[in-house]
Every structure is written in structure tokens, then in C-alpha cells.
Amino acid sequence: MEQPKYDAMVMISTSEIDSNLYYATRFAAPDPFIFVQAGAEKIVVMSDLELDRARSQARVDTVLSYSAYEDRARQKGADTPSLLDILDLVLRERGARDLLVPGNFGVEYADGLRTRGYTLAVKREPFFEARLVKSEEEIEAIAATQRAIEEAVGAAISAIGSAKVEDNGLLYLDGDQLTAETLKKIIHVTLMEQECVAQHTIVATGLQGVDPHHHGNGPIRANESIVIDVFPRSERSRYFADMSRTVVKGKASLKLRAMYGAVLNAQERGMGLIRDGAEGSVIHTNVNAVLEKDGFYTGLVGGRMQGFFHGTGHGVGLDIHELPRISKTGGILRTGHVVTVEPGLYYLDAGAIRIEDLVVVTAAGYRNLTKFPKGISEFEID
Numbered sequence: 001m002e003q004p005k006y007d008a009m010v011m012i013s014t015s016e017i018d019s020n021l022y023y024a025t026r027f028a029a030p031d032p033f034i035f036v037q038a039g040a041e042k043i044v045v046m047s048d049l050e051l052d053r054a055r056s057q058a059r060v061d062t063v064l065s066y067s068a069y070e071d072r073a074r075q076k077g078a079d080t081p082s083l084l085d086i087l088d089l090v091l092r093e094r095g096a097r098d099l100l101v102p103g104n105f106g107v108e109y110a111d112g113l114r115t116r117g118y119t120l121a122v123k124r125e126p127f128f129e130a131r132l133v134k135s136e137e138e139i140e141a142i143a144a145t146q147r148a149i150e151e152a153v154g155a156a157i158s159a160i161g162s163a164k165v166e167d168n169g170l171l172y173l174d175g176d177q178l179t180a181e182t183l184k185k186i187i188h189v190t191l192m193e194q195e196c197v198a199q200h201t202i203v204a205t206g207l208q209g210v211d212p213h214h215h216g217n218g219p220i221r222a223n224e225s226i227v228i229d230v231f232p233r234s235e236r237s238r239y240f241a242d243m244s245r246t247v248v249k250g251k252a253s254l255k256l257r258a259m260y261g262a263v264l265n266a267q268e269r270g271m272g273l274i275r276d277g278a279e280g281s282v283i284h285t286n287v288n289a290v291l292e293k294d295g296f297y298t299g300l301v302g303g304r305m306q307g308f309f310h311g312t313g314h315g316v317g318l319d320i321h322e323l324p325r326i327s328k329t330g331g332i333l334r335t336g337h338v339v340t341v342e343p344g345l346y347y348l349d350a351g352a353i354r355i356e357d358l359v360v361v362t363a364a365g366y367r368n369l370t371k372f373p374k375g376i377s378e379f380e381i382d
Helices: 019-025 048-056 064-077 081-094 107-115 137-160 180-193 206-208 252-271 280-293
Strands: 008-013 031-039 041-046 062-065 099-102 119-123 172-173 200-204 227-232 243-246 300-302 304-306 311-317 322-326 338-341 343-346 351-354 357-361 366-368
Touching: 008 081, 019 031, 019 041, 031 081, 041 048, 041 064, 041 081, 048 062, 048 064, 062 064, 062 137, 064 081, 081 107, 099 227, 107 119, 107 172, 137 243, 137 338, 137 357, 180 200, 180 227, 200 206, 206 227, 206 343, 206 351, 227 351, 243 338, 243 351, 252 280, 252 338, 252 343, 252 351, 252 357, 304 343, 322 338, 338 366
Parallel strands: 008 099, 041 062, 099 119
Antiparallel strands: 008 031, 031 041, 200 227, 227 243, 300 304, 311 322, 311 338, 338 357, 343 351, 357 366
């Protein structure tokens, strides 16, 4: 699709939650502010509260005072200047009339700008194509978050390994019942010590894991699969990472062991196809083919999807889910993309298996950012 012509790019948002705005400015703020890029000039308009911090931290060319522009707007007749009054002044100074805005641009702002005579073109994601290709600095930031995940998951698995199985089949650690909540607390505290924050962490045991996004709750049982999926953001760099492992305390069933082997084979096949120019949908099709060859099919059973019914992977960066996709919809992989490879199998008569690594696409293949070991038997006891 041809890029629309525009005089200026405009965003009005909160950079702590809007990754495009943070990417453009490298400035994290809890309140909305104006960003304009006119030609090569990057401009932010900041409140007095954030003005000095923005001048010292934001990676932009010009930091303007919101209150100073309020005074100018009053001089031009605005009794109570609005954000659009301020933006209008900034754009008029630069002769900008045709604007490019992201898909999440507020309707109120869009309507107000059009009323003032501006033309708006909306650009779908990726708003910044450059965001998809990570620099070495970005890759190092993602890898640092990945190391924090591995330490946290290692602490949780160590707790599982140290737990005792009582006659009721439940796990106890230091005399207390071991639960999904306990393991998530261990994970979250360990991450906090590494200046990382996680939400929606998954510790799903048994049939809970058959729903891939079930967060998990309640007691941990022996001889059942435990899917652990952790995807925090670093407070220092603001970059995410992502990893899943599946463990069993006790004896895995024959089917669960076979599922683990099939998922591992499928992941290895998928990773073997990753390289610059690879098509994500083709990789996903090959991953499915490996699972089916190993005897595991996907479809409705008793009105519920079972087998492998999610994508093989997704991009990771300032958001936990970014383009490109390794899935039915696909997308071309390019050198510098950071993507997950996370096939899984989910059956009500056995439990769940998911294995997830995080890799960087290279010209000839990939570089695995994940160092944590794989192998269901490593964490079993007889």
C-alpha cells in the first residue's frame, strides 16, 4: 500500500502505555502529551510538570512549553485554551495541514482537527515500520529481560522440585500447600528484584492448562502438567520478553510424554525454518504438520477445541505482542525481528504442553535468546 503524503505526523497519547509514542520519544510519562514530527524535526509539547525532565531525557529535537502556548492562544482570543488550540498553533508555525495519525488516534482530536481544516490520514500498525527490526541495543534489552524470566522460572521450578507429595496427591512446601498463587508470587518477587514487572503470569496445572490463556489457580497436584508462561516488561528498558516451560512433579503419563516429544520436534522444525525472508504462515503450517505426523490432531472434541489451536509465534518488543506473526495470517520475517516460537498441545484426557523460546531472526537462520533448559523429565521424581 502506498504511503499517504503528509506534512506532519501527530500523536496525542500517554507514552507509558502507548508504545509508538514511547518509541518516537524514548520518554515515559503518565499523562498525555502532544508529539509532532514535521520533516526531520521531532517536537513534544509538555506541561510544566514534565518540561525539564523532557528536555533532559526525551530523544527529540524540540521541547515546547504547554503553558507558554496557552498564553499565546489567549492572546489570540481563546478564553480557555484547549489541547487542540495548542496543537493548532504548533502545526501552523510549521505550515502543516496534511497529517498522518495512528489508528488509535482519539476521535475527539480527529474531529476537532478536521473542523479546523486539517486533512488526516490514518496509518495502521506498524505505525513505525522500524519498530519491527530491533537494533543491537534493543536486542540486548530484550535479552536482559529474558535472563530475568529465566531466573524467576528457575526459582518456581526449584520450589516445585523441593515440594513433597502427600498422600492426597497435593504438593507441600515447608509444610504449606503449594499453589499456583504461591508459585506466581515466587516468580513475581524474583522479577521485581530484577526490576521487571509481570502481569497475567500463567501457572496452569492439569486441565487448567488446556485453556492456553488460563492464568491458573489453586493447588499444584502431582503427576500433572504444569504450564508456566512468563512475559514481563523491564522497568529500566521497557522491553518485554517471553518464555514458557512445562514441568511435571511426579510421573507424566505416556500420552503427556509423547505430547512433549511432539511439541519439542515441532518447535525445532519451526526454528529451523526461521531466516530472513521466511514466511510466517509457511513456518506455522510446517509446525502443524510435525504435530500431525506425530499423531496429534487439532479439532473440536466434545464441543471444545483440542490439539494445537493458536499461532506458533509473534513479535516481541515494546509490546508483548507485535508484528510479525508466525501463524495462519503470517508475515515476512526480516533480519532483526525478535519472535517467539511456542507450539503447544492441549487435550482434556492428558493436560497441556507448551514450550516457548525467544529468537532473533538472522540472514541465514536465528539466534536463540533463551538459555533455559528444556525437558519434561528433568523436573520429575519417581
